[in-house]
Amino acid sequence: MAAPKPLSPRFAVPLAIALLLALGLVADFLWSSSSSSGTSGRGQLASASRTATAKKSGRARGKKPAAEGYLNATYADIPAPRWDWEEMPAAPVPRLDGYSVQIGDLLYVFAGYENLDHVHSHVDVYNFTSNTWTGRFDMPKEMANSHLGIVTDGRYIYALTGQFGPQCRSPINRNFVVDTVTKEWHELPPLAVPRYAPATQLWRGRLHVMGGGKEDRHEPGLEHWSLAVKDGKALENEWRTEIPIPRGGPHRACIVANDKLFVIGGQEGDFMAKPGSPIFKCVRRHEVVYGDVYMLDDGNKWKQLSPMPKPNSHIECAWVIVNNSVIIVGGTTEKHPITKKMILVGEVFRFDLDTLTWSVIGRMPFRIKTALAGYWDGWLYFTSGQRDRGPDNPAPKKVVGCTWRTKLHL
Numbered sequence: 316m317a318a319p320k321p322l323s324p325r326f327a328v329p330l331a332i333a334l335l336l337a338l339g340l341v342a343d344f345l346w347s348s349s350s351s352s353g354t355s356g357r358g359q360l361a362s363a364s365r366t367a368t369a370k371k372s373g374r375a376r377g378k379k380p381a382a383e384g385y386l387n388a389t390y391a392d393i394p395a396p397r398w399d400w401e402e403m404p405a406a407p408v409p410r411l412d413g414y415s416v417q418i419g420d421l422l423y424v425f426a427g428y429e430n431l432d433h434v435h436s437h438v439d440v441y442n443f444t445s446n447t448w449t450g451r452f453d454m455p456k457e458m459a460n461s462h463l464g465i466v467t468d469g470r471y472i473y474a475l476t477g478q479f480g481p482q483c484r485s486p487i488n489r490n491f492v493v494d495t496v497t498k499e500w501h502e503l504p505p506l507a508v509p510r511y512a513p514a515t516q517l518w519r520g521r522l523h524v525m526g527g528g529k530e531d532r533h534e535p536g537l538e539h540w541s542l543a544v545k546d547g548k549a550l551e552n553e554w555r556t557e558i559p560i561p562r563g564g565p566h567r568a569c570i571v572a573n574d575k576l577f578v579i580g581g582q583e584g585d586f587m588a589k590p591g592s593p594i595f596k597c598v599r600r601h602e603v604v605y606g607d608v609y610m611l612d613d614g615n616k617w618k619q620l621s622p623m624p625k626p627n628s629h630i631e632c633a634w635v636i637v638n639n640s641v642i643i644v645g646g647t648t649e650k651h652p653i654t655k656k657m658i659l660v661g662e663v664f665r666f667d668l669d670t671l672t673w674s675v676i677g678r679m680p681f682r683i684k685t686a687l688a689g690y691w692d693g694w695l696y697f698t699s700g701q702r703d704r705g706p707d708n709p710a711p712k713k714v715v716g717c718t719w720r721t722k723l724h725l
């Protein structure tokens with residue numbers, strides 16, 4: 316082919332606009348809409364279209380003006396007090412599906428996607444006293460880059476299984492531990508099979524890993540394993556099989572408080588690799604988000620407690636414990652009944668560990684999923700994740716690294 320002639324501006328400008336629009340649509344599609352096998356789940360379409368015809372918003376967007384902007388109460392924001400939030404220094408990189416643990420006044424922020432084609436392989440550290448990002452260290456190159464299980468004992472951070480690489484690549488069953496004092500990494504015995512974003516905690520001297528997505532990234536796993544650990548070392552060579560969790564799937568909050576193990580929210584189903592795609596291109600599949608809460612107190616029988624005020628997922632590192640309450644920020648709820656777009660959550664939830672009941676205590680500055688939360692000296696913090704398109708549009712848009720805080724009064 317001969318060297319291309321430069322396009323005349325008469326064609327170049329409309330062409331560029333068309334390309335940009337196409338790119339925007341593709342990106343939009345990847346992150347927030349439904350492509351295949353996305354049936355509507357629980358018979359929600361009929362009443363949803365009624366509410367859509369009665370929509371108030373006059374905003375028109377392309378061919379589907381009716382669907383956006385107005386949501387009935389099941390999908391809409393729950394009324395909550397507006398809080399004053401203060402913007403703090405943003406993380407060095409934007410992150411979706413990042414993972415974090417807090418040790419003292421430091422928040423260790425692991426891995427995550429910068430975008431669908433690029434994942435991080437390092438840890439950024441935020442200091443809540445100086446309110447600066449003060450450190451960065453590498454993760455082992457063999458470690459998973461998203462969908463981890465993560466937990467700390469106050470010095471060692473255990474980072475288990477997860478997805479290796481970008482898009483919707485395969486999970487690995489390898490498990491790692493880092494000593495935050497020496498920054499030395501070691502490997503722990505592998506799981507029998509890998510998982511995506513399993514619920515993970517340290518409880519009574521054992522690492523517990525349960526649920527998550529199975530090897531195909533979509534089918535919920537129910538299996539539950541544990542391993543005795545101390546000071547970053549495994550005390551056993553193999554994981555022990557434990558009582559399976561009643562409902563499986565990834566992206567749940569997993570918390571130990573008052574010597575009890577809690578598993579909160581989550582989803583069944585997730586994006587999957589397109590069959591045959593050399594880059595494991597993500598395609599969306601049917602998902603069910605739920606607000607179920609399960610508790611293990613004797614190690615042998617799961618008890619089901621009151622559910623969250625709305626179905627909520629992508630909250631594995633979006634919680635803190637303050638004054639015997641679990642505080643959870645943001646997440647994702649059930650998809651929009653018409654556009655099928657993912658809907659982000661902007662509420663702050665409180666689960667009182669005395670009464671085992673939920674309340675909605677405040678609103679975030681915007682809706683966001685996979686936010687990474689911390690609490691220090693009266694301040695509730697969150698950093699990073701994927702935020703909404705704006706106050707009237709809860710569909711996901713930008714992957715961010717921004718950090719915010721608010722004074723917490725319970």
Ligand SMILES: *[C@@H]1O[C@H](CO)[C@@H](O)[C@H](O)[C@H]1NC(C)=O
Nearest residue numbers: 358359360362363387388389
């Ligand atoms: C909203 O729509 C859902 C799904 O169709 C329905 O179950 C629910 O009752 C509706 N809520 C309100 C407040 O209309």
Ligand SMILES: *[C@@H]1O[C@H](CO)[C@@H](O)[C@H](O)[C@H]1NC(C)=O
Nearest residue numbers: 419420421442443444445446
């Ligand atoms: C965090 O920053 C403060 C103020 O600079 C410092 O005194 C403190 O030691 C830092 N925390 C850690 C764990 O290094």
Ligand SMILES: *[C@@H]1O[C@H](CO)[C@@H](O)[C@H](O)[C@H]1NC(C)=O
Nearest residue numbers: 637638693694722723724725
């Ligand atoms: C936690 O409880 C203490 C003692 O009652 C109180 O002083 C403090 O303000 C509470 N913290 C929050 C964040 O509400």
